[in-house]
Amino acid sequence: MPPRILRRLILAPLVIVLTVVVVVTLPFWLLVVAVASLRLPPPQRRGVRLIWFAAAWLVLECGALLACFALWVAAGFGGRLRRDEFQTRHYSLIKWFLARVYGTAERVFRLSVTIAEPPMTEQEQAARLTRPVIVLSRHAGPGDSFLLVYHLLALYRRKPRIVMKAALQYDPSLDVLVNRLPNAFVPRRVTESGILDEITRLSSTMEDHDALVIFPEGGNFTPRRRRLAIRRLEEKGLAAEAERARGLDHLLPPRPGGAIAAIEACPSADVIFVAHTGLDDLVTVGDIWRRLPLEAKITAQWWRVPAAEIPREREDRIRWLYDQWETIDDWIAAQKVAG
Template sequence: MLPPRILRRLVLAPLVIVVTAFMLVTLPLWLVVTAAASLRLPPPQRKGPRFVWFGMSWLTLESAVLIACLWLWLVGGARGQERHYALIEWALTKVYAAAVRIFRLTVEIEEPAPTEEEQGARLTRPVIVLSRHAGPGDSFLLIYHLLARYRRRPRIVMKAALQYDPSLDVIINRLPNAFVPRKSGQRRIIEEIERLAQTMGDRDSLVIFPEGGNFTPRRRRLAIRRLEEKGLDEEAERARGMDHLLPPRPNGAITAIEGCPSADVIFVAHTGLDDLITLGDIWRKLPYSARITAKWWRVPASEIPRRREDRIRWLYDHWEQIDDWISAQRQAAGTAPPAGHAR
């Protein structure tokens, strides 16, 4: 059970700053110990010092964000939201730079050339972002690029347990976002999506992960079984044809579109670190040079189907397009699974 907010502020936030100070003082010891332990491992698994460096960078940024949030709370001001968005952008820029430097991360984004209408709509129309959910930090990278590259103000619905992270707890709760308890059910998530969509302005973007979680073969089988039990045979058949994605849950996306009819929709595909789900996966499989490839498709609001049934088919159409794109990327990289792997 999540502790009350006042307890999180008085205990968890100061604890992060204390731990950061301790780690800074003892950093040479941690580096020596992890480097010595790594010598017993084969070269591909000698990742200890890199994880220590990244963990130290993360803790330092956590503490910096908490101190900055305390200062913003003290000074107040009418531009509070803009200052908090700027703080998030600064922190994610530093996290991204650390990942590039420590894990040799590269991110390549393939984006279709915008039409003249889309060029003018980039900053004059809200957007709903529908992204696949896979790999570590995909939401952080997505939010970073929305802020830094596209000058957007992202909104997102997240699990309430993420409030155990003090900097996320403080800064996200001060902006138009939502934390949803795990036991609250799908209805609460839909209500929060509707609330966030209805109040979007021209520079806002609502980020949704229609799959509801990271892909695993077991989750895929269970999702298809649920569709069959509900009598959704067409959706189940289309889901069986996708090897890399869970079938999309349409309610959240449709609620967002209905809540903000003027918004364009952006579909996001990405691949590269798909198999790194747990901490164990990251430790065992993280390559020496990490590479993420992404592609975005933009659908103008005028081209979005009007009827619910058509919108569900339209969503599956784009999900199949993303699945085909991932297959092509994996084949090009020589990492395609054998035929029928997900099945």
């Protein structure tokens, strides 16, 4: 990755210039894509929608960058950015940005998200924000982490923390916003212990309204990745885990290290499991171009495991994590049959 100062001086201005060019020439590109799509059947004429969404994203990127600059000036040219008041303002800015991205996706892609929540008593509702949570979610489809973070902020009033790939810092607004908050970017070739250290750091300092987001699979599901993951388990002599991984049809086997590190660093935290499906087959840009549906529908379900019910021993926790992953896999299979 280029040094932070170069990313600030080059990538951020470049995005602003690109946005101006795209907005000025947008009618031309919409016309070109519309004409090029005439030879395709109607369900495949998605080029106009993708161009429109890309332009809206760039405009929002510029808005977020300008707001970040204003906050930097207001914080004494960066001197007070770590204070609670400015941390709260940055979370509000992320919420604003994701809300408008979500609204644009609703209009352009007819996106709908249905979330099934577990039934809770009034007492449970009131106690929901009295302790931190560790969110363990499947990893599938484009933008799942964005949607998850948005709902944590907007619906559940949580302050999410997340460990992300360092390459995401090529996105200027993401680079600035995320680096000003308690999150972590990990380089591509970082060791597993380095990742666990970052998870431990983020988890150990959580307060009542915080939520640490982890994707135990480590990446999107593909049949090839599934085979490689099972082979790795076999090579490590983990025959029981490899056998259970073969029973997962829609998920990669979970990597328990990160989840266990987070639980050990914050033993008072409840654990929330998130299952979702709907855009599982849209992994690459090519997939989106070829198979983006006219209506993007995502169905999600989550459930909470109180801290007192989490197993205490490491081996028991690994089996418990696989149990939860099998539950998610069965839920996805049922949703596909229903769909």
